[in-house]
Amino acid sequence: MIITNESFMQFLTEINAKVECPVCSSIGWSVSATYRMDTAFQENDIVINHLPYAHFDEHEGRSTSFVGGTPVLFASCDMCGYIRLHSYKLVQMQIALMSLRQQQGERDAK
Numbered sequence: 001m002i003i004t005n006e007s008f009m010q011f012l013t014e015i016n017a018k019v020e021c022p023v024c025s026s027i028g029w030s031v032s033a034t035y036r037m038d039t040a041f042q043e044n045d046i047v048i049n050h051l052p053y054a055h056f057d058e059h060e061g062r063s064t065s066f067v068g069g070t071p072v073l074f075a076s077c078d079m080c081g082y083i084r085l086h087s088y089k090l091v092q093m094q095i096a097l098m099s100l101r102q103q104q105g106e107r108d109a110k
Ligand SMILES: [Zn+2]
Pocket: 021, 022, 023, 024, 025, 026, 077, 078, 079, 080, 081, 082
């Protein structure tokens, strides 16, 4: 699922989240976590950002990343560039539920 700026703002409103930037207090976020592009897996694939997993060696004090990670959605403030981070899976699920409720409401209104 591609998450647009509009659907992200609807998500924030739906869950009563703060929409003001904690740094500059402006309202306006640009979602830049989901793209469509050709990948090694398929054409026109959905590409998202993630935070990679890593092994931490306590003796050496170093980390080594490896394949896999946590899917994330980040949005940057249009004014100051502050970046907020959300779980991609949770936002995607909430937006899908909002869409289902909206469809049911439209069906019930007919
Ligand atoms: Zn800001």
